[in-house]
Amino acid sequence: MILDDIVGMMEVDRRNVLGTIRNFPEQCEEAIGIGKEFSKTLKLKKPKSVCICGMGGSAIAGDILRTWLRDHDIRVFRGHDLPGYVDKDSLVLISSYSGNTEETLSLFRQAVKRKLNMIGITSGGKLEKEFREEKTPFIKIPGGMQPRYAIAYLFFPLLVVLRKIRFIREGSDLGRVVRNLKETRDELTPDVRTKDNPAKRIAIKLRRKIPLIYGFGKFEAVALRAKAQFNENSKIHSFSDNFPELSHNAIVGWESPRNLSKMLAVIFIRDREEDREMQRRIEFTEDAVRNSGGSVIEIRSIYHSDLSRILSVMYMLNFVSIYLGILHRKDPSKTELLTDLKYILRHG
Missing domain, CATH: 3.40.50.10490 (Glucose-6-phosphate isomerase like protein; domain 1)
Incomplete structure:
Protein backbone atom coordinates (compact mmCIF):
# COMPACT_ATOMS: atom_id res chain seq x y z
CA MET A 1 0.00 0.00 0.00
CA ASP A 13 4.77 14.10 -4.18
CA ARG A 14 7.90 15.55 -5.77
CA ARG A 15 7.56 19.05 -4.26
CA ASN A 16 6.78 17.72 -0.78
CA VAL A 17 3.26 19.14 -0.53
CA LEU A 18 2.69 16.81 2.43
CA GLY A 19 5.54 18.55 4.20
CA THR A 20 4.00 21.94 3.47
CA ILE A 21 0.59 21.08 4.86
CA ARG A 22 2.18 19.28 7.79
CA ASN A 23 3.42 22.73 8.83
CA PHE A 24 -0.05 24.29 8.64
CA PRO A 25 -0.37 24.86 12.42
CA GLU A 26 3.00 26.61 12.53
CA GLN A 27 1.99 28.67 9.50
CA CYS A 28 -1.13 29.71 11.44
CA GLU A 29 1.04 30.82 14.38
CA GLU A 30 3.26 32.85 12.07
CA ALA A 31 0.27 34.38 10.28
CA ILE A 32 -1.31 35.46 13.58
CA GLY A 33 1.97 37.16 14.45
CA ILE A 34 2.08 38.90 11.07
CA GLY A 35 -1.44 40.21 11.60
CA LYS A 36 -0.64 41.46 15.09
CA GLU A 37 2.52 43.24 13.93
CA PHE A 38 0.67 44.95 11.08
CA SER A 39 -2.18 45.98 13.40
CA LYS A 40 0.07 47.76 15.91
CA THR A 41 0.03 51.00 13.96
CA LEU A 42 -3.29 50.50 12.16
CA LYS A 43 -5.77 53.34 12.61
CA LEU A 44 -9.14 52.82 10.95
CA LYS A 45 -12.63 53.52 12.12
CA LYS A 46 -15.00 50.58 12.28
CA PRO A 47 -16.58 50.07 8.83
CA LYS A 48 -20.21 49.21 8.21
CA SER A 49 -19.20 46.33 5.95
CA VAL A 50 -16.11 44.43 4.84
CA CYS A 51 -15.60 43.48 1.20
CA ILE A 52 -12.94 40.88 0.45
CA CYS A 53 -11.70 40.82 -3.15
CA GLY A 54 -9.83 37.80 -4.42
CA MET A 55 -9.82 34.56 -6.38
CA GLY A 56 -9.08 30.96 -5.46
CA GLY A 57 -7.48 30.53 -2.05
CA SER A 58 -7.59 34.26 -1.39
CA ALA A 59 -11.36 34.29 -1.85
CA ILE A 60 -11.81 31.10 0.19
CA ALA A 61 -10.19 32.83 3.17
CA GLY A 62 -12.92 35.45 2.88
CA ASP A 63 -15.59 32.80 2.49
CA ILE A 64 -14.48 31.15 5.73
CA LEU A 65 -14.84 34.48 7.54
CA ARG A 66 -18.21 35.16 5.89
CA THR A 67 -19.81 31.79 6.63
CA TRP A 68 -18.38 31.62 10.14
CA LEU A 69 -19.28 35.18 11.20
CA ARG A 70 -22.78 35.36 9.77
CA ASP A 71 -23.90 38.20 12.04
CA HIS A 72 -21.41 40.53 10.34
CA ASP A 73 -21.69 42.17 6.93
CA ILE A 74 -18.82 40.41 5.16
CA ARG A 75 -18.95 40.03 1.40
CA VAL A 76 -16.62 38.25 -1.00
CA PHE A 77 -16.12 39.44 -4.57
CA ARG A 78 -14.64 37.29 -7.31
CA GLY A 79 -14.24 38.57 -10.84
CA HIS A 80 -13.36 41.85 -12.53
CA ASP A 81 -16.10 44.22 -11.35
CA LEU A 82 -16.56 45.91 -7.98
CA PRO A 83 -20.27 46.54 -7.31
CA GLY A 84 -21.41 50.14 -7.20
CA TYR A 85 -22.86 49.81 -3.69
CA VAL A 86 -19.38 49.38 -2.18
CA ASP A 87 -18.73 52.85 -0.76
CA LYS A 88 -16.58 54.78 1.69
CA ASP A 89 -18.39 53.21 4.64
CA SER A 90 -16.93 49.85 3.58
CA LEU A 91 -13.47 48.43 4.13
CA VAL A 92 -12.14 46.77 0.99
CA LEU A 93 -9.60 44.00 1.56
CA ILE A 94 -7.60 43.28 -1.59
CA SER A 95 -6.16 39.77 -1.39
CA SER A 96 -3.89 37.99 -3.86
CA TYR A 97 -1.18 35.61 -2.76
CA SER A 98 0.89 35.98 -5.92
CA GLY A 99 0.07 39.63 -6.39
CA ASN A 100 -0.48 39.02 -10.09
CA THR A 101 -4.10 37.86 -10.17
CA GLU A 102 -5.71 39.69 -13.08
CA GLU A 103 -9.18 39.95 -11.54
CA THR A 104 -7.90 41.21 -8.19
CA LEU A 105 -5.71 43.83 -9.84
CA SER A 106 -8.80 45.06 -11.68
CA LEU A 107 -10.81 45.33 -8.45
CA PHE A 108 -7.98 47.20 -6.73
CA ARG A 109 -7.71 49.75 -9.54
CA GLN A 110 -11.46 50.37 -9.41
CA ALA A 111 -11.31 50.87 -5.65
CA VAL A 112 -8.44 53.34 -6.10
CA LYS A 113 -10.48 55.37 -8.60
CA ARG A 114 -13.38 55.48 -6.13
CA LYS A 115 -11.07 56.43 -3.26
CA LEU A 116 -12.32 53.61 -1.04
CA ASN A 117 -10.79 52.55 2.28
CA MET A 118 -8.48 49.63 1.59
CA ILE A 119 -6.01 47.18 3.09
CA GLY A 120 -4.04 44.80 0.91
CA ILE A 121 -2.54 41.37 1.53
CA THR A 122 0.00 39.78 -0.81
CA SER A 123 3.39 38.11 -1.03
CA GLY A 124 4.57 40.42 -3.82
CA GLY A 125 4.01 40.80 -7.55
CA LYS A 126 2.28 43.67 -9.33
CA LEU A 127 -0.05 44.30 -6.41
CA GLU A 128 2.76 45.01 -3.99
CA LYS A 129 4.16 47.54 -6.47
CA GLU A 130 0.78 49.20 -6.91
CA PHE A 131 0.04 49.17 -3.17
CA ARG A 132 3.27 51.07 -2.64
CA GLU A 133 2.58 53.52 -5.46
CA GLU A 134 -0.92 54.28 -4.13
CA LYS A 135 0.26 54.30 -0.49
CA THR A 136 -2.26 51.59 0.34
CA PRO A 137 -1.44 49.85 3.65
CA PHE A 138 -0.80 46.18 3.02
CA ILE A 139 0.16 43.02 4.84
CA LYS A 140 3.26 41.35 3.36
CA ILE A 141 3.10 37.57 3.74
CA PRO A 142 5.74 34.93 2.94
CA GLY A 143 6.09 33.92 -0.69
CA GLY A 144 7.31 30.77 -2.40
CA MET A 145 4.18 28.63 -1.88
CA GLN A 146 1.41 27.62 -4.22
CA PRO A 147 -1.56 29.86 -3.31
CA ARG A 148 -3.85 27.00 -2.27
CA TYR A 149 -1.35 25.98 0.42
CA ALA A 150 -1.06 29.52 1.79
CA ILE A 151 -4.52 29.63 3.37
CA ALA A 152 -3.12 30.30 6.87
CA TYR A 153 -1.42 33.50 5.66
CA LEU A 154 -4.49 34.62 3.75
CA PHE A 155 -6.93 34.00 6.61
CA PHE A 156 -5.43 34.80 10.00
CA PRO A 157 -4.03 38.29 9.28
CA LEU A 158 -7.49 39.35 8.08
CA LEU A 159 -9.07 37.97 11.24
CA VAL A 160 -6.57 39.81 13.44
CA VAL A 161 -7.15 43.08 11.56
CA LEU A 162 -10.93 42.82 11.84
CA ARG A 163 -10.57 42.28 15.57
CA LYS A 164 -8.23 45.25 15.87
CA ILE A 165 -10.69 47.67 14.25
CA ARG A 166 -13.51 46.18 16.35
CA PHE A 167 -15.50 45.09 13.33
CA ILE A 168 -15.82 41.72 15.02
CA ARG A 169 -15.84 40.89 18.70
CA GLU A 170 -15.51 37.14 18.25
CA GLY A 171 -13.43 35.77 21.09
CA SER A 172 -11.85 32.51 19.94
CA ASP A 173 -8.58 31.72 21.72
CA LEU A 174 -6.29 31.57 18.69
CA GLY A 175 -3.59 29.81 20.68
CA ARG A 176 -6.03 27.02 21.47
CA VAL A 177 -7.11 26.86 17.83
CA VAL A 178 -3.48 26.25 16.84
CA ARG A 179 -3.12 23.59 19.54
CA ASN A 180 -6.25 21.86 18.24
CA HIS A 328 -3.87 8.15 -8.45
CA ARG A 329 -0.09 8.55 -8.96
CA LYS A 330 -0.62 12.27 -9.58
CA ASP A 331 1.80 14.87 -8.23
CA PRO A 332 -0.48 17.05 -6.07
CA SER A 333 1.58 20.18 -6.78
CA LYS A 334 1.06 20.15 -10.55
CA THR A 335 -1.86 21.97 -12.20
CA GLU A 336 -0.87 21.80 -15.85
CA LEU A 337 -4.20 22.90 -17.35
CA LEU A 338 -4.25 25.99 -15.12
CA THR A 339 -0.70 26.82 -16.19
CA ASP A 340 -1.59 26.37 -19.86
CA LEU A 341 -4.70 28.55 -19.55
CA LYS A 342 -2.80 31.36 -17.82
CA TYR A 343 -0.18 31.27 -20.59
CA ILE A 344 -2.82 31.51 -23.31
CA LEU A 345 -4.61 34.38 -21.56
CA ARG A 346 -1.34 36.22 -21.05
CA HIS A 347 0.00 35.76 -24.58
CA GLY A 348 -3.20 35.64 -26.60
Whole structure:
Protein backbone atom coordinates (compact mmCIF):
# COMPACT_ATOMS: atom_id res chain seq x y z
CA MET A 1 0.00 0.00 0.00
CA ILE A 2 1.64 3.21 -1.21
CA LEU A 3 0.08 5.30 1.59
CA ASP A 4 2.19 3.39 4.11
CA ASP A 5 5.32 3.69 1.97
CA ILE A 6 6.95 7.04 2.79
CA VAL A 7 9.54 6.72 0.01
CA GLY A 8 6.88 5.73 -2.51
CA MET A 9 4.73 8.73 -1.59
CA MET A 10 7.67 11.09 -1.95
CA GLU A 11 8.32 9.76 -5.46
CA VAL A 12 4.83 11.00 -6.41
CA ASP A 13 4.77 14.10 -4.18
CA ARG A 14 7.90 15.55 -5.77
CA ARG A 15 7.56 19.05 -4.26
CA ASN A 16 6.78 17.72 -0.78
CA VAL A 17 3.26 19.14 -0.53
CA LEU A 18 2.69 16.81 2.43
CA GLY A 19 5.54 18.55 4.20
CA THR A 20 4.00 21.94 3.47
CA ILE A 21 0.59 21.08 4.86
CA ARG A 22 2.18 19.28 7.79
CA ASN A 23 3.42 22.73 8.83
CA PHE A 24 -0.05 24.29 8.64
CA PRO A 25 -0.37 24.86 12.42
CA GLU A 26 3.00 26.61 12.53
CA GLN A 27 1.99 28.67 9.50
CA CYS A 28 -1.13 29.71 11.44
CA GLU A 29 1.04 30.82 14.38
CA GLU A 30 3.26 32.85 12.07
CA ALA A 31 0.27 34.38 10.28
CA ILE A 32 -1.31 35.46 13.58
CA GLY A 33 1.97 37.16 14.45
CA ILE A 34 2.08 38.90 11.07
CA GLY A 35 -1.44 40.21 11.60
CA LYS A 36 -0.64 41.46 15.09
CA GLU A 37 2.52 43.24 13.93
CA PHE A 38 0.67 44.95 11.08
CA SER A 39 -2.18 45.98 13.40
CA LYS A 40 0.07 47.76 15.91
CA THR A 41 0.03 51.00 13.96
CA LEU A 42 -3.29 50.50 12.16
CA LYS A 43 -5.77 53.34 12.61
CA LEU A 44 -9.14 52.82 10.95
CA LYS A 45 -12.63 53.52 12.12
CA LYS A 46 -15.00 50.58 12.28
CA PRO A 47 -16.58 50.07 8.83
CA LYS A 48 -20.21 49.21 8.21
CA SER A 49 -19.20 46.33 5.95
CA VAL A 50 -16.11 44.43 4.84
CA CYS A 51 -15.60 43.48 1.20
CA ILE A 52 -12.94 40.88 0.45
CA CYS A 53 -11.70 40.82 -3.15
CA GLY A 54 -9.83 37.80 -4.42
CA MET A 55 -9.82 34.56 -6.38
CA GLY A 56 -9.08 30.96 -5.46
CA GLY A 57 -7.48 30.53 -2.05
CA SER A 58 -7.59 34.26 -1.39
CA ALA A 59 -11.36 34.29 -1.85
CA ILE A 60 -11.81 31.10 0.19
CA ALA A 61 -10.19 32.83 3.17
CA GLY A 62 -12.92 35.45 2.88
CA ASP A 63 -15.59 32.80 2.49
CA ILE A 64 -14.48 31.15 5.73
CA LEU A 65 -14.84 34.48 7.54
CA ARG A 66 -18.21 35.16 5.89
CA THR A 67 -19.81 31.79 6.63
CA TRP A 68 -18.38 31.62 10.14
CA LEU A 69 -19.28 35.18 11.20
CA ARG A 70 -22.78 35.36 9.77
CA ASP A 71 -23.90 38.20 12.04
CA HIS A 72 -21.41 40.53 10.34
CA ASP A 73 -21.69 42.17 6.93
CA ILE A 74 -18.82 40.41 5.16
CA ARG A 75 -18.95 40.03 1.40
CA VAL A 76 -16.62 38.25 -1.00
CA PHE A 77 -16.12 39.44 -4.57
CA ARG A 78 -14.64 37.29 -7.31
CA GLY A 79 -14.24 38.57 -10.84
CA HIS A 80 -13.36 41.85 -12.53
CA ASP A 81 -16.10 44.22 -11.35
CA LEU A 82 -16.56 45.91 -7.98
CA PRO A 83 -20.27 46.54 -7.31
CA GLY A 84 -21.41 50.14 -7.20
CA TYR A 85 -22.86 49.81 -3.69
CA VAL A 86 -19.38 49.38 -2.18
CA ASP A 87 -18.73 52.85 -0.76
CA LYS A 88 -16.58 54.78 1.69
CA ASP A 89 -18.39 53.21 4.64
CA SER A 90 -16.93 49.85 3.58
CA LEU A 91 -13.47 48.43 4.13
CA VAL A 92 -12.14 46.77 0.99
CA LEU A 93 -9.60 44.00 1.56
CA ILE A 94 -7.60 43.28 -1.59
CA SER A 95 -6.16 39.77 -1.39
CA SER A 96 -3.89 37.99 -3.86
CA TYR A 97 -1.18 35.61 -2.76
CA SER A 98 0.89 35.98 -5.92
CA GLY A 99 0.07 39.63 -6.39
CA ASN A 100 -0.48 39.02 -10.09
CA THR A 101 -4.10 37.86 -10.17
CA GLU A 102 -5.71 39.69 -13.08
CA GLU A 103 -9.18 39.95 -11.54
CA THR A 104 -7.90 41.21 -8.19
CA LEU A 105 -5.71 43.83 -9.84
CA SER A 106 -8.80 45.06 -11.68
CA LEU A 107 -10.81 45.33 -8.45
CA PHE A 108 -7.98 47.20 -6.73
CA ARG A 109 -7.71 49.75 -9.54
CA GLN A 110 -11.46 50.37 -9.41
CA ALA A 111 -11.31 50.87 -5.65
CA VAL A 112 -8.44 53.34 -6.10
CA LYS A 113 -10.48 55.37 -8.60
CA ARG A 114 -13.38 55.48 -6.13
CA LYS A 115 -11.07 56.43 -3.26
CA LEU A 116 -12.32 53.61 -1.04
CA ASN A 117 -10.79 52.55 2.28
CA MET A 118 -8.48 49.63 1.59
CA ILE A 119 -6.01 47.18 3.09
CA GLY A 120 -4.04 44.80 0.91
CA ILE A 121 -2.54 41.37 1.53
CA THR A 122 0.00 39.78 -0.81
CA SER A 123 3.39 38.11 -1.03
CA GLY A 124 4.57 40.42 -3.82
CA GLY A 125 4.01 40.80 -7.55
CA LYS A 126 2.28 43.67 -9.33
CA LEU A 127 -0.05 44.30 -6.41
CA GLU A 128 2.76 45.01 -3.99
CA LYS A 129 4.16 47.54 -6.47
CA GLU A 130 0.78 49.20 -6.91
CA PHE A 131 0.04 49.17 -3.17
CA ARG A 132 3.27 51.07 -2.64
CA GLU A 133 2.58 53.52 -5.46
CA GLU A 134 -0.92 54.28 -4.13
CA LYS A 135 0.26 54.30 -0.49
CA THR A 136 -2.26 51.59 0.34
CA PRO A 137 -1.44 49.85 3.65
CA PHE A 138 -0.80 46.18 3.02
CA ILE A 139 0.16 43.02 4.84
CA LYS A 140 3.26 41.35 3.36
CA ILE A 141 3.10 37.57 3.74
CA PRO A 142 5.74 34.93 2.94
CA GLY A 143 6.09 33.92 -0.69
CA GLY A 144 7.31 30.77 -2.40
CA MET A 145 4.18 28.63 -1.88
CA GLN A 146 1.41 27.62 -4.22
CA PRO A 147 -1.56 29.86 -3.31
CA ARG A 148 -3.85 27.00 -2.27
CA TYR A 149 -1.35 25.98 0.42
CA ALA A 150 -1.06 29.52 1.79
CA ILE A 151 -4.52 29.63 3.37
CA ALA A 152 -3.12 30.30 6.87
CA TYR A 153 -1.42 33.50 5.66
CA LEU A 154 -4.49 34.62 3.75
CA PHE A 155 -6.93 34.00 6.61
CA PHE A 156 -5.43 34.80 10.00
CA PRO A 157 -4.03 38.29 9.28
CA LEU A 158 -7.49 39.35 8.08
CA LEU A 159 -9.07 37.97 11.24
CA VAL A 160 -6.57 39.81 13.44
CA VAL A 161 -7.15 43.08 11.56
CA LEU A 162 -10.93 42.82 11.84
CA ARG A 163 -10.57 42.28 15.57
CA LYS A 164 -8.23 45.25 15.87
CA ILE A 165 -10.69 47.67 14.25
CA ARG A 166 -13.51 46.18 16.35
CA PHE A 167 -15.50 45.09 13.33
CA ILE A 168 -15.82 41.72 15.02
CA ARG A 169 -15.84 40.89 18.70
CA GLU A 170 -15.51 37.14 18.25
CA GLY A 171 -13.43 35.77 21.09
CA SER A 172 -11.85 32.51 19.94
CA ASP A 173 -8.58 31.72 21.72
CA LEU A 174 -6.29 31.57 18.69
CA GLY A 175 -3.59 29.81 20.68
CA ARG A 176 -6.03 27.02 21.47
CA VAL A 177 -7.11 26.86 17.83
CA VAL A 178 -3.48 26.25 16.84
CA ARG A 179 -3.12 23.59 19.54
CA ASN A 180 -6.25 21.86 18.24
CA LEU A 181 -4.79 21.86 14.72
CA LYS A 182 -1.61 20.27 16.03
CA GLU A 183 -3.72 17.56 17.70
CA THR A 184 -5.55 17.01 14.40
CA ARG A 185 -2.22 16.74 12.57
CA ASP A 186 -1.00 14.03 14.92
CA GLU A 187 -3.60 11.64 13.44
CA LEU A 188 -3.10 12.51 9.77
CA THR A 189 0.58 12.74 8.86
CA PRO A 190 2.28 10.31 6.44
CA ASP A 191 4.08 8.42 9.22
CA VAL A 192 0.73 7.40 10.77
CA ARG A 193 -0.21 4.08 9.19
CA THR A 194 -3.48 3.70 7.30
CA LYS A 195 -5.22 1.67 10.00
CA ASP A 196 -4.80 4.58 12.43
CA ASN A 197 -5.05 7.45 9.93
CA PRO A 198 -8.60 8.62 9.09
CA ALA A 199 -7.46 10.78 6.15
CA LYS A 200 -5.75 7.83 4.46
CA ARG A 201 -8.79 5.60 5.06
CA ILE A 202 -11.13 8.18 3.52
CA ALA A 203 -8.82 8.58 0.52
CA ILE A 204 -8.98 4.82 -0.09
CA LYS A 205 -12.80 4.93 0.05
CA LEU A 206 -12.76 7.72 -2.56
CA ARG A 207 -10.53 5.90 -5.02
CA ARG A 208 -12.33 5.54 -8.36
CA LYS A 209 -15.18 7.72 -7.04
CA ILE A 210 -16.30 11.29 -7.67
CA PRO A 211 -16.47 13.06 -4.30
CA LEU A 212 -19.35 15.35 -3.40
CA ILE A 213 -18.99 17.41 -0.25
CA TYR A 214 -22.15 18.42 1.61
CA GLY A 215 -21.84 21.10 4.28
CA PHE A 216 -24.07 23.59 6.02
CA GLY A 217 -23.85 26.85 7.92
CA LYS A 218 -20.34 27.56 9.15
CA PHE A 219 -19.01 24.68 7.02
CA GLU A 220 -20.23 26.00 3.66
CA ALA A 221 -16.82 27.44 2.79
CA VAL A 222 -15.09 24.25 3.97
CA ALA A 223 -17.16 22.23 1.49
CA LEU A 224 -16.25 24.62 -1.34
CA ARG A 225 -12.58 24.57 -0.32
CA ALA A 226 -12.55 20.75 -0.26
CA LYS A 227 -14.10 20.60 -3.72
CA ALA A 228 -11.29 22.78 -5.08
CA GLN A 229 -8.63 20.72 -3.26
CA PHE A 230 -9.91 17.51 -4.84
CA ASN A 231 -9.84 19.23 -8.24
CA GLU A 232 -6.29 20.56 -7.85
CA ASN A 233 -4.56 18.02 -5.61
CA SER A 234 -6.31 14.81 -6.66
CA LYS A 235 -6.88 15.79 -10.34
CA ILE A 236 -10.50 14.62 -10.31
CA HIS A 237 -13.95 16.08 -10.73
CA SER A 238 -15.56 17.07 -7.45
CA PHE A 239 -18.61 19.11 -6.44
CA SER A 240 -19.89 20.77 -3.30
CA ASP A 241 -23.33 21.72 -2.03
CA ASN A 242 -24.91 22.86 1.20
CA PHE A 243 -27.94 22.25 3.36
CA PRO A 244 -30.70 23.36 3.41
CA GLU A 245 -30.48 24.47 -0.25
CA LEU A 246 -29.59 21.01 -1.54
CA SER A 247 -32.76 19.66 0.10
CA HIS A 248 -34.72 21.67 -2.48
CA ASN A 249 -32.97 20.43 -5.62
CA ALA A 250 -29.80 18.31 -5.48
CA ILE A 251 -31.41 15.58 -3.39
CA VAL A 252 -33.59 14.61 -6.36
CA GLY A 253 -30.41 13.63 -8.21
CA TRP A 254 -30.30 10.54 -6.00
CA GLU A 255 -33.19 9.17 -8.05
CA SER A 256 -30.64 8.63 -10.83
CA PRO A 257 -29.87 5.13 -12.18
CA ARG A 258 -27.89 3.03 -9.74
CA ASN A 259 -24.98 2.57 -12.13
CA LEU A 260 -24.44 6.37 -12.07
CA SER A 261 -24.86 6.80 -8.31
CA LYS A 262 -22.31 4.04 -7.66
CA MET A 263 -19.65 6.37 -9.07
CA LEU A 264 -20.32 8.96 -6.35
CA ALA A 265 -19.19 9.26 -2.74
CA VAL A 266 -20.68 11.95 -0.51
CA ILE A 267 -18.69 13.44 2.35
CA PHE A 268 -21.16 14.77 4.92
CA ILE A 269 -19.68 17.37 7.26
CA ARG A 270 -21.42 16.85 10.59
CA ASP A 271 -21.36 19.09 13.66
CA ARG A 272 -22.03 18.85 17.38
CA GLU A 273 -24.38 21.86 17.15
CA GLU A 274 -26.78 20.49 14.54
CA ASP A 275 -30.37 21.20 15.48
CA ARG A 276 -32.97 18.46 15.16
CA GLU A 277 -34.24 19.70 11.79
CA MET A 278 -30.74 19.69 10.32
CA GLN A 279 -30.12 16.20 11.69
CA ARG A 280 -33.27 14.95 9.98
CA ARG A 281 -32.31 16.58 6.69
CA ILE A 282 -28.82 15.06 6.75
CA GLU A 283 -29.93 11.58 7.85
CA PHE A 284 -32.70 11.48 5.22
CA THR A 285 -30.18 12.47 2.54
CA GLU A 286 -27.65 9.89 3.73
CA ASP A 287 -30.34 7.19 3.37
CA ALA A 288 -31.18 8.47 -0.13
CA VAL A 289 -27.51 8.26 -1.13
CA ARG A 290 -27.15 4.71 0.18
CA ASN A 291 -30.43 3.55 -1.40
CA SER A 292 -29.30 4.93 -4.75
CA GLY A 293 -25.98 3.07 -4.59
CA GLY A 294 -23.73 5.96 -3.57
CA SER A 295 -21.21 5.88 -0.73
CA VAL A 296 -21.61 7.86 2.50
CA ILE A 297 -18.67 9.23 4.49
CA GLU A 298 -19.09 11.38 7.62
CA ILE A 299 -16.55 13.81 9.02
CA ARG A 300 -16.96 15.35 12.46
CA SER A 301 -14.82 17.57 14.65
CA ILE A 302 -14.94 17.28 18.42
CA TYR A 303 -13.53 20.67 19.37
CA HIS A 304 -15.36 23.25 21.44
CA SER A 305 -14.83 26.43 19.40
CA ASP A 306 -16.43 26.98 16.01
CA LEU A 307 -13.13 28.08 14.48
CA SER A 308 -11.31 24.97 15.68
CA ARG A 309 -14.01 22.77 14.18
CA ILE A 310 -14.03 24.65 10.87
CA LEU A 311 -10.25 24.59 10.42
CA SER A 312 -9.72 21.03 11.68
CA VAL A 313 -12.26 19.65 9.17
CA MET A 314 -10.67 21.73 6.41
CA TYR A 315 -7.24 20.43 7.46
CA MET A 316 -8.32 16.80 7.37
CA LEU A 317 -9.81 17.21 3.91
CA ASN A 318 -6.56 18.79 2.68
CA PHE A 319 -4.74 15.62 3.70
CA VAL A 320 -7.45 13.44 2.13
CA SER A 321 -7.15 15.22 -1.23
CA ILE A 322 -3.37 14.83 -1.31
CA TYR A 323 -3.45 11.16 -0.31
CA LEU A 324 -6.06 10.57 -3.02
CA GLY A 325 -3.83 12.25 -5.59
CA ILE A 326 -0.96 10.01 -4.53
CA LEU A 327 -3.21 6.95 -4.90
CA HIS A 328 -3.87 8.15 -8.45
CA ARG A 329 -0.09 8.55 -8.96
CA LYS A 330 -0.62 12.27 -9.58
CA ASP A 331 1.80 14.87 -8.23
CA PRO A 332 -0.48 17.05 -6.07
CA SER A 333 1.58 20.18 -6.78
CA LYS A 334 1.06 20.15 -10.55
CA THR A 335 -1.86 21.97 -12.20
CA GLU A 336 -0.87 21.80 -15.85
CA LEU A 337 -4.20 22.90 -17.35
CA LEU A 338 -4.25 25.99 -15.12
CA THR A 339 -0.70 26.82 -16.19
CA ASP A 340 -1.59 26.37 -19.86
CA LEU A 341 -4.70 28.55 -19.55
CA LYS A 342 -2.80 31.36 -17.82
CA TYR A 343 -0.18 31.27 -20.59
CA ILE A 344 -2.82 31.51 -23.31
CA LEU A 345 -4.61 34.38 -21.56
CA ARG A 346 -1.34 36.22 -21.05
CA HIS A 347 0.00 35.76 -24.58
CA GLY A 348 -3.20 35.64 -26.60
